[in-house]
Amino acid sequence: MAATRATRPSSFSRNPSTSAAPSIPLPGVKLGPGNAAFVSSGIPDLDRILGGGFLLGSLVMVMEDAEAPHHLLLLRNFMAQGVVHRQPLLFASPSEEPRAFLGTLPTPIAASKEERPRVPGPNQEGKEQGLRIAWQYKKYFGEQPASQPQYKDVKQEFSNTFDLRKSIERHMLSSQNIDCVSIEKISDLAPLRERCSSFLSKLNGDNSSIGLAGRIAIQSLCAPQCGFSDWDMVSFVRSLRAMLRSSRAVGIITFPSSILPHSFSKRWQHLADTLLSVKAIPDDDKDLAKLLTGYQDMVGLLHVHKVAQISSQVPVILEANTFSLKLHRRRSLILEKLNQAPVEGSSGTSYGTAGPCTASFKGSSIDF
Amino acid sequence: MNTSPHLLDEALGLMPGISNGGALSQGCIVLIEDSVETSGAFILHYIVKRALSLDSSGIVLFLALAHPFSHYERILRKLGCNLSVHREQKRFHLFDILQLEFPCESKKDSVEQGLVELYSKIQSAVEVISSRDHSRAHISILIDDLSILEIAAHGSMDHVLNFLHYCVTLTSEQNCSLVILNHEDIYPDIEGRRLLSHLVYLADFIIKAEPLATGIAADVHGQLTVLKKGTSNNGHYSADKASNFHFQVKEHGVDLFFPGSRC
Numbered sequence: 001m002a003a004t005r006a007t008r009p010s011s012f013s014r015n016p017s018t019s020a021a022p023s024i025p026l027p028g029v030k031l032g033p034g035n036a037a038f039v040s041s042g043i044p045d046l047d048r049i050l051g052g053g054f055l056l057g058s059l060v061m062v063m064e065d066a067e068a069p070h071h072l073l074l075l076r077n078f079m080a081q082g083v084v085h086r087q088p089l090l091f092a093s094p095s096e097e098p099r100a101f102l103g104t105l106p107t108p109i110a111a112s113k114e115e116r117p118r119v120p121g122p123n124q125e126g127k128e129q130g131l132r133i134a135w136q137y138k139k140y141f142g143e144q145p146a147s148q149p150q151y152k153d154v155k156q157e158f159s160n161t162f163d164l165r166k167s168i169e170r171h172m173l174s175s176q177n178i179d180c181v182s183i184e185k186i187s188d189l190a191p192l193r194e195r196c197s198s199f200l201s202k203l204n205g206d207n208s209s210i211g212l213a214g215r216i217a218i219q220s221l222c223a224p225q226c227g228f229s230d231w232d233m234v235s236f237v238r239s240l241r242a243m244l245r246s247s248r249a250v251g252i253i254t255f256p257s258s259i260l261p262h263s264f265s266k267r268w269q270h271l272a273d274t275l276l277s278v279k280a281i282p283d284d285d286k287d288l289a290k291l292l293t294g295y296q297d298m299v300g301l302l303h304v305h306k307v308a309q310i311s312s313q314v315p316v317i318l319e320a321n322t323f324s325l326k327l328h329r330r331r332s333l334i335l336e337k338l339n340q341a342p343v344e345g346s347s348g349t350s351y352g353t354a355g356p357c358t359a360s361f362k363g364s365s366i367d368f
Numbered sequence: 369m370n371t372s373p374h375l376l377d378e379a380l381g382l383m384p385g386i387s388n389g390g391a392l393s394q395g396c397i398v399l400i401e402d403s404v405e406t407s408g409a410f411i412l413h414y415i416v417k418r419a420l421s422l423d424s425s426g427i428v429l430f431l432a433l434a435h436p437f438s439h440y441e442r443i444l445r446k447l448g449c450n451l452s453v454h455r456e457q458k459r460f461h462l463f464d465i466l467q468l469e470f471p472c473e474s475k476k477d478s479v480e481q482g483l484v485e486l487y488s489k490i491q492s493a494v495e496v497i498s499s500r501d502h503s504r505a506h507i508s509i510l511i512d513d514l515s516i517l518e519i520a521a522h523g524s525m526d527h528v529l530n531f532l533h534y535c536v537t538l539t540s541e542q543n544c545s546l547v548i549l550n551h552e553d554i555y556p557d558i559e560g561r562r563l564l565s566h567l568v569y570l571a572d573f574i575i576k577a578e579p580l581a582t583g584i585a586a587d588v589h590g591q592l593t594v595l596k597k598g599t600s601n602n603g604h605y606s607a608d609k610a611s612n613f614h615f616q617v618k619e620h621g622v623d624l625f626f627p628g629s630r631c
C-alpha cells in the first residue's frame with residue numbers, strides 16, 4: 001500500500017467553541033437558543049412550562065393572593081434551588097428577621113430515590129437498554145462507585161425537586177453566600193437598591209475568576225407594613241429591572257397586587273418580564289369539585305400571564321395558562337394542567353352540558 | 369404571496385414610491401397603545417425597519433427606556449435589518465436611558481433639569497443630522513416607552529407633558545416624525561388620563577394593540593386598530609379613517625390580515 005500523504009488534512013475539523021455563549025458553563029445555568037441562559041425555578045414543572053426556566057437577566061413577578069401564602073411556596077423552591085447550586089442569593093422581606101425564613105427552605109430530593117412514574121416514555125426504555133449494555137462491560141471496569149454521595153448527585157441536576165416537609169440542612173445554608181435584608185419599617189428604598197446594586201456587581205467577578213449566576217428574591221414588596229410611597233416602589237422595580245438586564249442574575253418579586261392602586265398594579269405588571277399569579281382554592285367549593293378532576297388534592301392555582309423572551313418579538317403562547325398547584329406525595333410541588341371532570345351521563349346531551357359548565361365556571365371564584 | 373406588510377404600510381402611509389420611501393411622512397406623530405396582554409413593541413420594530421430600509425434615507429433616533437441596544441439589535445436582525453451597521457453609518461442613534469435617574473437633591477427641580485437635559489441631547493442630535501450633507505434625510509424619533517419616563521420623573525405629569533410638547537416642536541420645526549409607545553391600561557380613571565388625552569390629541573396616527581375579545585389564540589395574537597386622523601389643510605377636509613386588522617407576530621415580521629380572512 002502506498003504510504004499515505006503525511007500532510008493530508010483531516011476532513012474532520014473540531015467545532016470552534018461557540019462564540020456568543022460563555023465558554024465555561026456556570027453552575028446551575030442551562031443555555032438555550034440565541035443568547036438565552038436559564039436558571040431553574042426550583043419547580044421542574046414550572047421550568048418546563050416556561051420553556052427552560054427563568055431567564056438570566058429577567059425580572060419575574062408573582063402576584064400574590066392576599067388570602068393565601070402560596071407565593072411563599074414559589075419563593076422557597078426558588079431560593080432552595082439557588083442554595084443547592086451554590087448561587088449567591090439576596091433575600092429581602094418585610095419581616096423583622098428575614099434569616100428566619102431561610103430555615104423553612106425545603107431540602108432537595110435526590111433523583112435516584114425519586115421514581116418518575118409521571119413522566120413515562122422513551123427515557124425509561126433507553127435507560128434500561130443502556131443499563132443492559134453497560135452491565136456486560138461492567139466486569140471490565142471494576143466496581144463503579146455505586147452510591148455517589150447524595151449531595152453531589154443532587155447538585156448536578158439543573159432542576160431539583162424539593163421535599164417541602166423537610167428543611168434544608170444547616171450546613172448548606174451556613175457555607176453559602178446569602179444576604180438578607182429587612183424592608184420592614186424603613187421609609188426609603190434607597191438602601192435596598194444599594195444592596196441590590198452591589199450584589200449584582202459582585203456577581204461579575206474578576207477577569208480571572210468565573211462569575212456566578214445570582215438570585216434576588218424580594219417578598220411582598222408593597223406589603224402594608226412597609227411605608228413606601230407608590231412612586232418610590234415602582235421606581236425601585238424599574239431600576240431593579242434595568243440593573244438585572246445587564247447582569248447574570250434573576251430577580252423575583254412577589255407582591256399583593258390587590259393592595260396597590262389599579263394603575264400602579266398595571267405599571268408593575270408591565271415592568272415584569274415573566275408574570276405569574278397565584279390564587280387560593282376555597283376548600284369545599286362544590287361547583288369547583290364538580291368541574292375539575294383532582295380538586296381535593298389542589299392547593300391552589302397558578303396562572304402564567306407573561307413569559308420572558310429575549311431576542312424575539314414573538315409572544316409566548318402557551319397551550320394552557322392556568323395550572324393547579326398540587327403536592328405530589330404530600331411533599332413536593334407540582335403543577336398540573338386543569339382537567340375538566342367528566343360530565344355525568346344522565347344530564348343530557350353534550351350541547352346541553354357545555355352551557356352550564358361555562359356559566360358555573362364564570363360564577364366561580366377563578367377569575368384572572 | 370405575502371401581502372400583509374402592505375396593510376400596515378397602507379394604513380400608516382408608508383407606501384414605497386413616495387419620496388421618503390419607507391419612512392413616515394414628515395412631521396407625523398404616531399401613538400402606539402398596548403396592554404399587558406398584548407404588547408405593541410412589534411409595531412415599533414416594524415417602523416424602525418421601514419425607516420432604515422435601503423430605499424429610504426431615513427434616520428432613527430431611539431430613546432430606549434425599556435430595553436438595551438442588544439435587545440433591539442437581536443430582534444431587528446431577524447427582521448432583516450442590521451442595527452450595528454446602521455449605527456456605524458450614523459443612521460441609527462440609540463439613547464440608552466434604561467437607568468435614567470434624576471438625582472433628588474430637590475426633587476421637583478431635578479426632574480425638570482433632567483428632562484431639559486434629555487431634550488437638549490435629542491435636539492442637538494437632530495440639528496447635527498440635519499446640518500449634514502443629506503439634509504433631505506427624514507428623522508424619526510421613537511420613544512420606548514413613555515410610561516417608564518413617567519416613572520423616572522416620579523410621576524410629575526407636568527414635566528413629562530412639557531418634555532412631550534418640546535419633542536412635538538421638533539416635528540413642526542425640523543420635520544421629524546415622533547413615534548411614542550405607551551401603555552393604555554395604566555390609565556383607567558379620568559384623573560390619570562390627562563397624559564393619555566394629550567397624546568391622543570396630538571397624534572396623527574393612533575395604533576392600538578389589544579387582545580382578542582375571545583381570548584388567547586396561537587395563530588392570532590391580537591387585534592390592531594389604526595386610526596388616521598382627518599386633516600384640514602387649506603380648507604381641504606378629510607375624514608378620520610379607521611382600519612381594523614388581526615395580527616400574528618412572527619420572528620421575521622408581522623402578519624396582518626382582515627378579521628376572518630385567515631383560513
